[in-house]
Structures are given as structure tokens and as C-alpha cells.
Amino acid sequence: MKAPSGKGGAAVSIEDVTKVYETASGEDVHALDRINLRIEPGSFVACVGPSGCGKSTLLSLLAGLTEATEGTLRIDDSTVTKPHPKVGVVFQQDLLLYWRTILDNVLLPVEIKRLPRQGYVSRAMALLDQVGLAGFETKYPPELSGGMRQRVAICRALIQEPGLLLMDEPFGALDALTREQMLMDLQAMWMRLGNTVLFITHDIDEAVLLADRVLVMSPRPGRIDLDLSIDLPRPRHPGEVHDVPGFAESIREIRQVFEAKGILRARFEE
Amino acid sequence: MKYAATTANGTKPGTAMNTVKAGKAKKKRGESLVERHAALLLAVTILLIWEGWVRYSGISPFVLPSPLNIIRRIFTDFPLLMSHLSVTLLEVLSGYGLAIMLGIPTALLIFYSRACERAIFPLLMGIQTIPKVALAPLLVLYLGYGWAPKITLAFLISFFPIVVATTVGLQSLDKGLVNLVRSMGASEAQTFFKIRLPAALPNIFGGLKVGMSLAVIGAIIGEYVAAERGLGWLQMMANSRFDTTLNFATVVTIAGMGITLFFILGQIEKRVVHQRELAK
């Protein structure tokens, strides 16, 4: 199976973007420093980096939740100044509303954009079915497990067929087995939809497994140190991918960046 | 009942799961009859001891009437009690209604405007420390003997818990939820009605419940101080006539009113507020 050809995907371009947070103590935090990035429509880009390197900042700039201090961000041809209608976001927490049923949670974006609910119900049901949650439509979030809830959050982000899907460590809170299942589901879904994905993680394996391209970031100030293409065949499977030659090399290359920065140690030291 | 369930389990092992589930819906497993009705049993026991003691000690009904006599009196004087109850109930509901109508907007002002927060919140906290019942004589002085001082007292006393609970409910919202709906392009009005208000509802109902019981206290105290009608006034009158049985009958009526109001509020809460966590 080949990677999708970018039907429905949005293009992203980031030019000279700097983000400085002014804190209460008066000290400025240079979260991002002159970031330049272009993302092809329909590609899956993962972004790895240690805590505090500005990954979430990059995502919230693209989501239109924060303003850049300098530079411009574009999604397709429009400059991002407020949340873009073609963008869907999945956060680290599932952020489901406990007073709404699963179906109503998935339909929240439709309601907020004041679109006719009827037109989206069947799509919501189909999405839930695809992630193995058929029959849970009328249940409430507390009745679901962590993994199931995060699946609902993904369906909610996908309900409007977003051209750009932003994901901020979406599986960070899940156990290893559930996470692997979710990674496979996400890959399958992306191969079907062909939208553009920016996937943030601090798990190198996860990034290499999923992405066409891995951006490696380092902190203070946040920069992209390495932009690595991953040309492995799809679908990729966590159980098999270790045997594929390119996989281990890509991981080593990324680790070397972190080792050079002293973020990871090259060998065991006493 | 417990016995029947066990037998069903034993005779139809194939449906054991279903049986347990069905049994659980009706009662918690392993609870005996005594455990389930423990509160009721204790209350009945206390009443029985009371009744017995009054009968055999021969204590005067001016000092302590027996429970049966109190109940009998409630029946014979039912129209009287109800006519005064309607007065008190109206005072409670007016004061409480006013407290909701003004309290929730005040909480919104405090939440949305920093200036209002700075101006109103310390003032509220200051007033909060005054025992509101201490204002009752002053209210009578300014507002007379009619409805006004009782409604005002019921309002004043229930207003603060409603404001504070609503404000805290609005302020304690997870910032992530706000970002979530903003990323969908929500306006502030949408954010309020889709996220802020529903998320604050458990807190708001907490404040409403406290406010409700306080409003009853406010109205009754108002009637103690100066009134011509109402359950509080009836009690004072019974007191002055050494009619202790009527006094007790009034207490029961007040309690019944409070419990009924609380129950109605609880039912509304059940309909409106969802559980954040699964019940254990």
C-alpha cells in the first residue's frame, strides 16, 4: 500500500516564526526561535524533542490559540490569526465533556460551527465504528477507559474532515499496549483520509514508526535541529518495523542529535 | 429476598451473571434488611423511647408532649399549620428566588471583570462575616412588620453561598477545555454555554442547596423578630401560650417544608447535573 496522495490535506508554511513568552517575573522565555517549515499537503510529520523545547507552542500557534511574536504561519493560503476552520486538534488529555454523551462529544465542533447536526450524525457513527466504539454513542465519558476516551477525542477532531490534524502527545497518557493499538488505528485512518498531520511526541520510536518526516527539536531557544525523511513502506507495524533496515538507522540518527546536545547519553557512565 | 437470589443462582448457573446484575440494580449485595433501613430504624427507636418515657414518667405535656400527640395535633390543626406555612413558604421562595436572580449575575460579574472582582469580592467576604440574623431587628426597623424584612433576610442569608459557589465553579474550569473549544472557533458566548456553565453546575447546585436551607432559617428568624403570620410567628405564639404540643407540631411542619424543598432541588439536580465519575 502506498502513502496517500494528499487528497483533502492542507499545506502548511511557517516563515521565520519566533515566540517569546513574557512571564510574570519579567524574564522572557524564548520558546521558538526563527522556525522555518513547509509541510506538503497530505504528509504525516512527527515532531520530537525534550520537554520544554516548544513543541506545544508550535502546535498552539498553528491552532490559532497563541499569536506569534514574529513571523507568519499559513495554512493553505490564509495567514493564521485565529483558529482555522480546516484544523482539528487532539490534545494530550482527551478533554471530553462528561455531561455529554459520546455522540454529542464527537458532534461538539459541528455544534460550535453552527452546522446542521443531522448531516453529521451518520459520519460520527461511522467514525466511532472505525475506532471500535460502535454501540457506545449514548454512553457517557466516565463509562469508557482511557484509551477509548482518547479514540473519541480523535473522532471529534476528525468529524469535520480537517485538512490539518494537530496532535499534541495524544497517547502520552496511555499504557504501552493500548498505545500500540492506537498508533495502528491512527496510521490506518490517516492512510484512508489523506489529511496533513502534525504529530507531537517525545517518543522517538513512535515518531519514526508513523511519520513521513521527523522534525527533531532542541530547547532554549526552540529550534529544529534535524529534518529527517522516513522512506519506509506502509502500513508499518511496531512488531515488524525493527527488522526493517531503515528504521534502526533513522532512530540512531535522531538519538545522535540528542546525544550531541547532552539530552541523551551515548553510553552508560558511572 | 437475598435467599431467592441465591436459589436462582444455584439452579440456573448459566444465567448467574444476569442474576447478579439484576440483583445489584435493586439493592447492594450483602446488605441485610437492618443495614438498609438503619436510619429509619434508629429514628423509630428514638420515637418509641420518647413515647414510652412520656407515658410512664407522667411528665406534663406543657414540658414535653408525646410524639403521638404531636402527630395528632398536626392532623387536627392541619388547616392552621398550612395557612401559616403558605406565608413562610412564599417568603422563603421570594428571598431565595431573588438570591438566585441576583447571585448568579453577580458571580458572572466577578468572573468576567477583574475590576468587579477587586471591588465586590472583598466586600462580599466582609459582609459574609456578619451573622445575617443579627440584622433582623434593623430590617424590622427599616422595613416594618410585613413581608419585606423576612424576604430580605432570606435573600441576604442565601445570596452569599450562591455567589461564592458559582464564582468558584466558574474559576475552577480546566484551561484545556477552553483551548479545546477555542480551537473549534467558539465565541465567548458559546464557550460559556457549552463549557463554563455546565462545568460549573455541580458547584452551583452545591451553593443552591446551602442557600436553600439558609433561606428557610432567614424567613423563620424574620418571623421570630416581628410578624403577624407565618410558622415562626405561630411558634412564638404557641410558646407564649405554653402550647408546647403546637410548638412541636410547628417545628415538624418547618422541618417538613425544608426537607420537601431540598428534595425538589435534589430531583432537579439529578436531571440537570451529570456525574463526573462513575458511582462506585
Ligand SMILES: Nc1ncnc2c1ncn2[C@@H]1O[C@H](COP(=O)(O)OP(=O)(O)OP(=O)(O)O)[C@@H](O)[C@H]1O
Ligand atoms: N503560557 C506560557 N507562559 C510562559 N511560558 C510558557 C507558556 N507556555 C509555555 N511556556 C514556556 O515555553 C517553553 C516551551 O513550552 P512548550 O509547552 O511549548 O514545551 P513542550 O515542548 O511542549 O514541552 P512538553 O514536552 O513538556 O510538553 C517552556 O520553557 C515553557 O516554560
Ligand SMILES: [Mg+2]
Ligand atoms: Mg507540550
